[in-house]
Amino acid sequence: MSLSIILLIIAPIFGIPLFLLPDNKIRIFSFSFITGFSLVVALIVLDIIYNQFAIRIAKGIYPAVGWFFNNNKELSINEKYRIIFSFVQILAFLLGTIISYVTFNTIYIGKNPSISKKNNQVLNAFWRVIMFFISYLPVCYFLICIRGLSSLSDGFMKPLFNLIYYIGA
Amino acid sequence: MDEDKKFYLLAEIAGWNCSNYSEEYGAKIQNSSAYRTLKYNIPEAEGVFTQDAKELIENYNNLDFNPSTIKECFLLEEKVNYLALHSDPRFYINPFSIVPNYIGSISSLGDLALSINGKDITINEIIFDDSITIEDKKKVVEEKVDYYLYDFEQLVSEAIGNAKSRTNQERKTQNKFFKRTILKFFLDIFLVTFLLFIFTFPNNLFFSNLYNNDYSKILTYVSYIYPIMCFITLIIDVSFYSYRARIYEPINYARRFLKKNSDLLFQSLKRQKEKLLDYIFGAIQTRIELINDLSDFSILSTSYVSLDKIVNIEKEVKKLKYRRLSDISTSLSYASLGVLILTMAVYFISLSINLVI
Incomplete structure (x- = not known):
């Protein structure tokens, strides 16, 4: 079992709703995931713009979560900080998504499900694809970033993982 | 109502126990052409969203074919006759609540029945009836359309409910x-x-x-x-x-x-x-x-x-x-x-x- 296989196995969890959810719900979820996804991207951009932004955030959190890494001798302190920052990102993603889901579920009316089905099929398919990527990719990104914690091998997607986040840099 | 039943009804009123005969009549009503018509029309009414159709189905389901007295027999027969007559779609269909792709025994608004001077008559018959003035025709049609709107608003309220x-x-x-x-x-x-x-x-x-x-x-x-x-x-x-x-x-x-x-x-x-x-x-x-x-x-x-x-x-x-x-x-x-x-x-x-x- 490798991380590559795990990423493929979990894909149906994100894929099944695309076929079952109604169009209005797809949009509500898409808008919510866009908020969560934007937060993740914003944190990455902030890390690029401001030098050592991730490290500074993680340093502040480390005293509270440092116990988790006590037995880990393989990871450097900077890699531990990076992993903590990944947890911050996934937490921001989940909170952003949940809060905006509650908001959009209240304010978004949508279209009559019986009628909208017949029209805008391309647009509906587009939103489904968007929803899949903006929900599945942050989770994959998170698992790739924290793979240093696990003894699981990277598998056949190792070059891609190293491109996204290289352990031991 | 046949002569026998009239006789038994009279006898029952006079104090005779006619329950044996009432059981016999229950089965007879079930074999009557009115009941067969009603039974035939019910499936169509089940697919219609109106209060009248709902009431028709409810009354049909509540029919009790085990009357214990001749009086109950009489009432049952009247009820079956009334329901059979009003099981015709022209009485319960509401033009505001026709389901998409509706296929039924009527296809035109002109087939819908209205009651004028105590007589049931279709809209198409009213249009060509020279004995009724245009004002009266409009009045009766407006009353019926108001009823359709009221009926439909009931459905909306139910849906909102x-x-x-x-x-x-x-x-x-x-x-x-x-x-x-x-x-x-x-x-x-x-x-x-x-x-x-x-x-x-x-x-x-x-x-x-x-x-x-x-x-x-x-x-x-x-x-x-x-x-x-x-x-x-x-x-x-x-x-x-x-x-x-x-x-x-x-x-x-x-x-x-x-x-x-x-x-x-x-x-x-x-x-x-x-x-x-x-x-x-x-x-x-x-x-x-x-x-x-x-x-x-x-x-x-x-x-x-x-x-x-x-x-x-x-x-x-x-x-x-x-x-x-x-x-x-x-x-x-x-x-x-x-x-x-x-x-x-x-x-x-x-x-x-x-x-x-």
Whole structure:
């Protein structure tokens, strides 16, 4: 079992709703995931713009979560900080998504499900694809970033993982 | 009413016990042509969304063919005759609530029946009846269209009632489901978090056992069963809630829509009434026969909300597919909770004594 296989196995969890959810719900979820996804991207951009932004955030959190890494001798302190920052990102993603889901579920009316089905099929398919990527990719990104914690091998997607986040840099 | 029955009715009033004869008549009414007509017309009425159709079906279902007295026989026969006559679609169909692609025994607004001077007469007959003045024709048509609008507003109110969970029982059921959903959501979150924990927490015991399978250890089994259980539970939960969201979307959409736009819906109903009146008045003025226009004024599935879908949601929820998926989802949640507790126990005991059990 490798991380590559795990990423493929979990894909149906994100894929099944695309076929079952109604169009209005797809949009509500898409808008919510866009908020969560934007937060993740914003944190990455902030890390690029401001030098050592991730490290500074993680340093502040480390005293509270440092116990988790006590037995880990393989990871450097900077890699531990990076992993903590990944947890911050996934937490921001989940909170952003949940809060905006509650908001959009209240304010978004949508279209009559019986009628909208017949029209805008391309647009509906587009939103489904968007929803899949903006929900599945942050989770994959998170698992790739924290793979240093696990003894699981990277598998056949190792070059891609190293491109996204290289352990031991 | 035949002569025999009249005789027995008289005898019964005079104090005779005629219950033996009443049983005989119950079977006779069931074999009458009126009852056979009623029985034949009922399936068509079942697909129609009007109060009249609903009442017709309700009365049909409440018919009791075991009368204990001749008086009851008499009433039963009258009831069957009345229902048989009014089981004709022209009496209960409402042009505002025609289902899309309706195929029935009538196809025109002109076939709908109105009551004028105590006589049932169709709109087309009224149009060509020279004995009635145009003003009277318009008055009777307007009264009937007002009734159609009232009938349709009842349906809308029922649909809105569904959308807003009118009764305490409905609220209780929804609250129960909501609580169960929240519990399952947190269970799923906990399942994934713990799975992430055991795969990321630095612990040689777990990984060495995972890579060197020792089948005499419980940890070996739970290391495999737990992730598989997690995956199946998540797949089933995601499928069930997505499927449920699809079924409930008309009602959820209506709830969102009506929160802000219920006036818009009722205004559109009034506009539709005006259009229908203009159409029939035009036909009365120009003496044109109405043909193939029955569904032209239907607002059952408007661009606003699909009331037919809302009314039918309960049927969807009672379907075997929904119930099976719901049962599987609940059972799996209990099973995965059991596996989670077992895995946590085995994992933390192994960790605390530093020995794989």
